[in-house]
Amino acid sequence: MSTEPVLGSEGTQKHLDELAQQTNKPGRFSGLNSWWEQQPRAKQWAILLPIALLVFFLPVINPPIITTEPGNDWPLACFDMARFALVALGLNVVVGQAGLLDLGYVGFFAVGSYVAALWTSPDSSYVHIPYLWTLPLAMLVTVAFGICLGIPTLRLRGDYLAIVTLGFGEIIRLLATIIPVMRGQQGFKEVGHPPGPSDHGVPLFANNHGTPWYMLTVVIIVIVMILLGNIERSRVGRAWIAIREDEDAAEIMGVPTFKFKIWAFGTGAAIGGLSGALFAGQVGFVNNQKFDVVTSVLFLCAVILGGSGNKLGVIIGGALVSYIPLRFTSIAEYKYLIFGVALVLLMIFRSQGLIGARAHLLAYARQARARTKEIASRRRTAEPTKEAAS
Amino acid sequence: MIHPLIDSGGWISFDWSSLGQNFWSITFDGLTFGAIYALVALGYTLVYGVLNLINFAHSEVFISGAYACVFTLSALGFGPSPLEMPVIELIGCLVASCIAAMAASAVVAFLLERLAYKPLRSRNASRLAFLITAIGASFAIQYLIYLWRGATAEDSITMFIPQPVFTVFGTTVDSQQILIVVAAIVMMVCTDQFVRRTRLGRGIRAVAQDPDTATLMGVDRERIIVTTFVIGGILAGAASLFYVMKVPSGVIYNGGFILGIKAFTAAVLGGIGNIRGALVGGLLLGLIGNYGQVLLGNSQWTDVVSFVVLVLILMVRPTGLLGSDLGKVRA
Numbered sequence: 001m002s003t004e005p006v007l008g009s010e011g012t013q014k015h016l017d018e019l020a021q022q023t024n025k026p027g028r029f030s031g032l033n034s035w036w037e038q039q040p041r042a043k044q045w046a047i048l049l050p051i052a053l054l055v056f057f058l059p060v061i062n063p064p065i066i067t068t069e070p071g072n073d074w075p076l077a078c079f080d081m082a083r084f085a086l087v088a089l090g091l092n093v094v095v096g097q098a099g100l101l102d103l104g105y106v107g108f109f110a111v112g113s114y115v116a117a118l119w120t121s122p123d124s125s126y127v128h129i130p131y132l133w134t135l136p137l138a139m140l141v142t143v144a145f146g147i148c149l150g151i152p153t154l155r156l157r158g159d160y161l162a163i164v165t166l167g168f169g170e171i172i173r174l175l176a177t178i179i180p181v182m183r184g185q186q187g188f189k190e191v192g193h194p195p196g197p198s199d200h201g202v203p204l205f206a207n208n209h210g211t212p213w214y215m216l217t218v219v220i221i222v223i224v225m226i227l228l229g230n231i232e233r234s235r236v237g238r239a240w241i242a243i244r245e246d247e248d249a250a251e252i253m254g255v256p257t258f259k260f261k262i263w264a265f266g267t268g269a270a271i272g273g274l275s276g277a278l279f280a281g282q283v284g285f286v287n288n289q290k291f292d293v294v295t296s297v298l299f300l301c302a303v304i305l306g307g308s309g310n311k312l313g314v315i316i317g318g319a320l321v322s323y324i325p326l327r328f329t330s331i332a333e334y335k336y337l338i339f340g341v342a343l344v345l346l347m348i349f350r351s352q353g354l355i356g357a358r359a360h361l362l363a364y365a366r367q368a369r370a371r372t373k374e375i376a377s378r379r380r381t382a383e384p385t386k387e388a389a390s
Numbered sequence: 391m392i393h394p395l396i397d398s399g400g401w402i403s404f405d406w407s408s409l410g411q412n413f414w415s416i417t418f419d420g421l422t423f424g425a426i427y428a429l430v431a432l433g434y435t436l437v438y439g440v441l442n443l444i445n446f447a448h449s450e451v452f453i454s455g456a457y458a459c460v461f462t463l464s465a466l467g468f469g470p471s472p473l474e475m476p477v478i479e480l481i482g483c484l485v486a487s488c489i490a491a492m493a494a495s496a497v498v499a500f501l502l503e504r505l506a507y508k509p510l511r512s513r514n515a516s517r518l519a520f521l522i523t524a525i526g527a528s529f530a531i532q533y534l535i536y537l538w539r540g541a542t543a544e545d546s547i548t549m550f551i552p553q554p555v556f557t558v559f560g561t562t563v564d565s566q567q568i569l570i571v572v573a574a575i576v577m578m579v580c581t582d583q584f585v586r587r588t589r590l591g592r593g594i595r596a597v598a599q600d601p602d603t604a605t606l607m608g609v610d611r612e613r614i615i616v617t618t619f620v621i622g623g624i625l626a627g628a629a630s631l632f633y634v635m636k637v638p639s640g641v642i643y644n645g646g647f648i649l650g651i652k653a654f655t656a657a658v659l660g661g662i663g664n665i666r667g668a669l670v671g672g673l674l675l676g677l678i679g680n681y682g683q684v685l686l687g688n689s690q691w692t693d694v695v696s697f698v699v700l701v702l703i704l705m706v707r708p709t710g711l712l713g714s715d716l717g718k719v720r721a
Contacts, residue, residue, distance in 0.1 A: 101521050152705040159444045160658075160704055162521050166446075167651050167697040178688045293647070297529050304522060337533035343526025347519045348509045 056218055059211040071329040075210025079282055080326065081319040082217035083275055088302040088318030089224055089311060090271025095300065096308030097232065098264035099244030100154070101162040104169030105299050108269045110291035111145050111172060112138040112276025114182065117286040120192030123183065131192030135277050142273025143266045150265040155258055169296050176288040187287025191280045207284040217278055224271060225311055236263055244309075294336055301339040304346055307353030317353065406685070414561035416680050422567045422636060424676020425574035429629035430653035431660070431668040432581060433499075433622030439598040439663035440618045442517075443507070446524040449650025450531035451499045451623050455630030456641045457535065458494030460544045462487040463634075470638075472548045480550060484631070492627030499623030502527055503616055528647075536643040543645070546638030570632045575669070577628055581621065582665045590617055598663065648693050652679070655700040661710025670711055675699060 036044070054061070059075035068077040087109065094102045115138040118124045120131050129137070153164045176182040194216065196204030204212050231237050239260040242250035251257050280286045298321055306317020321339065325332040346353065430452050437445045466483050467473060475483075506527045510520055552564035585591035593614045596604035605611050633649070634641060656675040660667025675696055682695030703710065 095518075099518060101518055103525060149701075152701050156704055156708055159442075159517070159521060160708070162525075163444055163446075163651065163654055164697075164701060164704065166525075167655075167700060170648065170651070171694050171697050174690050174694055178690050178694075294529070297525060300522065300525070334533070334537065336529055337537060340526045340529030340531075340533060344506050344523050344530065347515065347523040347526065348506075348513065351515065351519050 056215065059214050066327075068323070068326045072326045073208070073210060075214060076208070077210070077323070077326045079210045079214040079217060081322045082214050082221060083279055083282075084299075084302055084318035084322035085315040086217060086221050086224065086275040086278070086318070087272060087299050088306060088314040088321075089221065089228065090268050090275065091299050091303050092308060092311065092314040093228065093240075093271070094264050094268035095303050096310070096314065097237065097240040097244065098261060099240075099247075100261060100264060101300075102165045102265075102268065103162050103293070103296055103300065104165035104167065104172075105268070105272055106291050106293065106296040107165070107169040107172040108142045108146060108272030109276040109279070109295070109299075110169075110176065111142045112273030113280035113286045113291075114176065114276075115141050115273065116277040116280040117188035117191045121188035121286070122190055123188045128192075130195070131281055132194050134192070134281075135274055138273040138277035139270040142269040142276075146265045146269025147262060150262050154261040154265065166293065166296070169291070169293050173288055173291045173293075176291070183287070185287050185289065187285055187289075189285050191284050191286055193281050193284070205281070207282065210282075213278070213282045220274065220278070221315070224274075228267075228311065231267065236260060240264055297336075297343075298339060301343055304343060304353055307355040310353070310355050313353055313355035316355065412684065414559040416684050417677060418561065418563055418567055420677040420680030421673055422570050422676070423680065424656075424673035425571045426629050426632050426636065426672075427649070427653045427656040427675055428578060428669045428672025429574050429625050429632070430649065431657040431672050432578065432625045432665065434654050434657045435660075435662055435665060435668045436585075436594070436618045436622050438657070440594060440615055441507070441520075443520050444524065444654065445502075445619075445622075446521070446650070447502050447506075447528040447531060448499075448622065448626065449646035449653075450528050450535075451495045451502065451646075452626040452630055452633075452649065452653075453535070453641070453643070453646030454498045454531070455491035455495035455623075455627035456634055456645065457539070457544070458627070459487045459491040459631050459634050460547055460641050462490040463547050463549065464545070468547045468549060470546050470548060472551050484549060488628060488631045491630045492624045495627035495630065496620045496623035498531070499619040499626070500616065502531075503619040508612075532643055532647070539643060541643070543639050543642040547634060548638060549635055566635060570636065573628070574632065577625060578665070578669050581625065584621075585665060590614070594618055651700075652693070652696045655696050655703075658700060658708075658710055659703055661712040664710065664712050667710055667712035674711075 039047075059078040062069070062074050067074045087105070090108075091102065091105050094100050094105070116131065116134040118126050119129050119134050119137065122128075149165070149168055153161045177184045193203060193205035196212065198204065202209075205216075232240070239250070239255045239257075240263075242253070242255050243257050243260060243264075247257055299318075302318040302321040303314050304317070305320060306315065307313030324338075325335040331338065430448070433448045433451065434445060437443060437448070463483065466486065468483070473480075506523050507520065510523055515523075550566075552566035554562035554564050555568055556563055585594055593604070593609045594617070596607065596609050597611055597614045601611055604614075652675060653672070656671040657668050658671070659675055660669065660671025678699055679692035679696050683689055683692040685691075686695075
């Protein structure tokens with residue numbers, strides 16, 4: 001099946017017309033958005049690069065006012081924000097792209113943490129491997145968990161998935177408590193960390209060195225974003241959007257929905273496991289206390305707040321959910337209440353989040369987008385314009 | 391309780407002898423828990439039947455009832471040690487606390503419907519939006535209670551000391567177990583008859599079958615939805631009294647959460663949307679959870695076992711044991 005638009009027929013033109021109108025739908029940031037898309041690639045890079053550098057060196061810069069100090073160490077806060085952003089990115093694949101509500105995402109996060117702990121901590125009797133190897137291993141193991149959980153539930157309606165995943169998150173925590181190998185509250189100490197030069201016996205990636213951990217996570221986020229971007233522009237990504245918009249219609253049009261839901265679930269799980277392993281490495285200690293369901297809901301809130309379906313949006317959402325309680329320590333106690341109420345209010349008043357998913361669904365590539373716009377404007381003015389074709 | 395796991399150092403081990411020795415007492419205890427699950431499961435089932443929505447916040451409706459119950463009983467002078475009082479007076483106190491719990495749960499359910507779900511309905515929100523709202527509301531209520539009462543459980547309350555009533559299979563059955571199971575079954579039969587026989591019940595069935603047609607036929611859909619939430623709340627309130635009776639130390643801000651998942655499992659096991667199914671599912675789940683807990687040697691296994699049951703039903707028979715449609719119930 002091909003979703004490439006055929007440019008000749010009348011029906012397709014009408015469709016493209018609608019599509020182009022959707023693209024130009026006035027939104028809060030539409031002015032900025034259309035201005036941005038009109039800029040040449042070189043100029044876009046010229047603006048993006050300094051911003052990227054600024055973000056990359058955020059823990060070193062330690063901007064006044066924004067900083068979480070003296071309440072919380074700023075580089076560690078940065079790492080926490082990056083970790084949340086990575087988690088939100090992963091959950092966004094499941095919730096935002098494929099439209100499956102996963103309420104037990106912390107379960108995958110926990111599995112990733114335990115993989116890192118089991119294979120690096122001296123408290124574990126398993127074979128010990130270098131920490132960096134546990135990152136892909138954690139991803140593999142969580143994908144296996146994701147598929148095992150997905151196969152029975154993804155054939156059913158979305159509501160069941162929600163409650164089964166909710167249970168799954170809790171079960172992982174309970175298993176970590178009651179299976180002796182998992183050491184319950186005692187946990188695993190001295191989880192490994194990446195190699196690096198040590199300064200007076202303190203390794204570069206020590207628990208309290210937020211900066212290297214933050215930078216490592218940002219690099220991983222960038223890689224994950226590029227890979228996810230590629231998946232989203234592929235057949236898989238189009239299938240996800242089709243499933244999210246209307247599962248029955250997608251199935252009728254020949255999209256094997258079950259297969260692509262498993263894909264979404266597996267991809268999301270892998271990223272969850274990856275962030276879990278990173279978290280375990282930074283904290284250096286894993287026990288059963290940090291993986292409760294409330295954390296799952298915080299993750300969900302990050303995705304919804306930022307704008308589910310929009311990668312940049314969920315990264316900002318993730319960073320915000322982590323940042324707000326760290327910065328404003330006086331309201332940290334109320335954070336679950338605030339985020340719970342925020343979920344309800346967002347759903348009622350602004351279900352697309354702070355930065356909604358962009359409306360152009362099929363026309364991902366720049367050229368394709370420009371082409372749909374051109375055709376639409378041609379139909380409107382009944383004469384071809386050269387401007388949009390460039 | 392024996393912990394066979396700690397010394398073996400392995401993953402999972404089974405304790406068959408303990409299960410065999412105490413089989414009947416475990417069974418009766420399981421049925422008691424099952425009756426509580428069944429009452430809470432009704433709330434899930436009714437709302438699901440009418441709105442096609444898993445009301446995640448129902449567990450908070452339940453726990454608010456438990457708080458109301460504890461407050462009423464401690465106001466009446468109950469505490470960790472049982473009071474000496476005539477039976478009639480004791481029954482009066484229990485009825486009073488039950489009414490308080492029902493009222494609290496019903497009010498929470500009503501507010502939840504009006505403040506969270508109704509705005510979504512009037513905006514024609516997606517199913518995903520409803521689910522996310524439900525989980526958000528559940529959290530908001532949970533942490534409101536947390537901020538108010540803190541992270542510790544309420545002081546336990548003993549209403550009465552269970553007296554052995556009769557003996558079967560060499561095991562005594564006590565008054566508490568009988569009270570809970572009988573009262574729960576009576577309430578469920580009443581609900582079942584209400585939905586089957588009354589005018590409002592007919593409305594509920596009509597909306598469950600086809601909301602649009604029901605509206606065309608003159609059924610006030612909004613009123614039916616509110617009624618359904620309130621009935622679910624009342625039943626959860628009753629369940630919370632039995633819960634306080636059975637698990638006196640379980641009244642804590644997040645105490646409803648796991649029970650909510652189990653009750654939902656019970657509803658799915660019996661067939662979600664099916665009132666009689668909720669009873670069957672609840673009792674069965676109570677038994678399965680209790681057997682699993684003894685067999686595996688740790689009380690937390692009961693949660694894991696219930697969850698595994700949920701996944702298994704979804705794989706094998708997603709419509710549940712008795713079929714899942716509130717609309718298909720015949721008067």
